[in-house]
Amino acid sequence: MLFEILSSLVAGGIAATTYLKQQGVGNDKTKIERIAANAGLVSxxxxxxxxxxxxxxxxxxxxxxxxxxxxxxxDFExxxxxFEDGLNIKRSTFDISLADLKSINLRGNPIPQIKSLLQNKRKQRKEIEMSFDGMLKIRVYEQPMPELLPFSDSMLSQCHGWxxxxxxxxxxxxKHDFDATPHMIVAGATRKxxxxxxxxxVAxxxxxHPDDVRFTILDLKGGLAFAKFKDARQVECVAKNAHEALEALRAIRDEMNRRLEHFLDAGIEDVRAAGVKERHFVIVDEAAQIASAGETDKEIKRLKVECEHILAEIARVAGALGYRLIFCTQYATADTLPRQVKQNADAKLCFRLQTEIASQVVLGEGETDAAHLPLIPGRAVYMTDRKEIVQCAYIEDDDIKRIVTPHINIRPRKENDYEKSHRKGTKTGGHTLIISET
Incomplete structure (x- = not known):
């Protein structure tokens, strides 16, 4: 009796193993070797x-x-x-656990049970990570990363400082530390x-830091993306075009120069040494709208060139003064991503981009990962002193409203000089009272 049971287990195990191999399960080592050879990774x-x-x-x-x-x-990276696509070239990829295999009754013919198990399992895409420590390490994960990561207050409780x-x-x-790495480039195609x-x-x-943070936001896509924040007391302004952007940047440059002179006179190295708690975040979205390259209107081109110069100055010297530049673009080219900004922004968060060239513009030569990210909103390459794939947290409008509403000010809107000079049929010097409904 015992011999018959053991014989059935052995026969069933051989049959199950053979069938699973035919279905592509448990064959990754051989596939990796074949992919490397077919991809030309041979000496x-x-x-x-x-x-x-x-x-x-x-x-x-x-x-x-x-x-x-x-x-x-x-060469391998x-x-x-x-490699990732090759590991997924099969009819289906399934999550088969030891418990699943134990559920198979090996008495009789196990093949129909295995077929049923595979048919009922959810299809999965294998994801990999590569690293090197003298040897090439390839990790093949059984489960994909989450496709949606809801924001929660517990995330904020895990953060310290900036x-x-x-x-x-x-x-x-x-998490990202803006005191350790002050400036960040954020790139990605639309809706990624x-x-x-x-x-x-911002939220x-x-x-x-409700009492210590300030924002200057250049929302050059019309101002809609940051409408929920425009009346928060922490927001200095939301500029919607090149004229408003230049006015805001000039104010920052003047403030920077005054602070720099003070630090130099006092022998202070940076804001932390000075005991300054405040940090001023300058957010540029979308940078292509103030790129001077290709601009045919001479007056607009002059404005954009000056904007680019001030942004380059913020990237070069303003980190120690307490300014933080968040430079964002959908169209990653040498024209939309100035060299000084790229060299001084040591943090990159890059969502899916359309080409390998665009990925290399943002992340560096040879870095093509952003062009091959899955088509999942929120999936990005995060790079500082190391690189990793992340699923970014998604914050709902209700959470934004809950966070921002206590900080909404009912205040007169500051009318810029450009608006004053182009306003017709009204008296100058008036204010419009804005009451936010959010």
Whole structure:
């Protein structure tokens, strides 16, 4: 009797293993080797990657390979999307657990049960991470990252100082420290998560530092994205065009110069040494609207050139003075992302971009990850001194209203000089009272 049971288990196990291999389950090591060879990741003398170790972790399997001489980790990292797509080229990818296999009755023919199990399982896309410590490490995850990460107040409680929540990565909760890394570039195609992140940033800072944060917002898409914040007492202004943007930036430049002179006279190194609690965030969205390249109107071009110069000055010297530049663009080119801004913004948050060239413009030469992100709003590449894929937190309008409403001011709107000079049929010097409904 015992012999019959053991025989059935062995026969059933062999049948199950054979069938699962045919379906592409548990075959990733071989696939990785074949993908590397087919992608041309072979040394000149014909040597390929060689498996060194395979380790099962919690929710992933890690494959460690030896890279042949003549190839680098960068060669493999540039092909990450090829490996990820290759691991998913099959009829279906399924999440098969040990408990699932144990549920199969191996007495008789187990194949129909396995077929039923596979048919009932939800289709999954495998995701990978690559790293290098002398060996090529490829982690293949059993579960994808979440496609939606709702904002919660607990995220704010995990932040300290000038940190804000960003989202989650494979390694856990991700936050950004604006005192450690003052300036940030945020890029991404339309409806991929850029505007949602900016709302999260502003709401988080108002919630955590209501008395110490100020905002100058250049919302060059018409002002709609930041309409919920325009009457908050922390917001100095929301500029909607190049004329208003230049007026706001000139005011910041004058303020910066005064603060710089004071610091120099007092021998103060930066705002932390001076004990200054306030931080002034300058948010530019959409930067392409004030790019001078290609502008044919001479007057508008002059305004845009001056805007670019002031923004470059903020990026170069204003971090130590307490200013934080958030420079955002949908169209990542050398014209829309000035060199001085890129060189001095050590933090990048890059959502899906349309081309590998655009990804390299934002993230650096050879960095094409942003062009191969899945089509999931909020999925981004976050880069400081290291790079990781994150799912950014999404904040609902109700949460924004709850956070911002206590800080709404009923105040006269400051009319800029451009509006005054173009207003017709009214007397100068008046104010319009704005009462926000949000």
């Amino acid at each position: 000149k003398d014909g040597k390929q990657i060689r498996i060194y170790r395979r380790t099962k972790g919690e929710g992933f399997t890690e494959y460690v390979f030896q890279i042949p001489l003549g190839l680098s980790f960068a 540039r092909k990450k999307h090829v 940190e804000i929540p960003v989202g989650v990565s494979r390694s856990g909760f991700v 998560g850029k505007s949602a992140f900016l709302k999260l940033l 988080s800072l108002i919630s955590r």
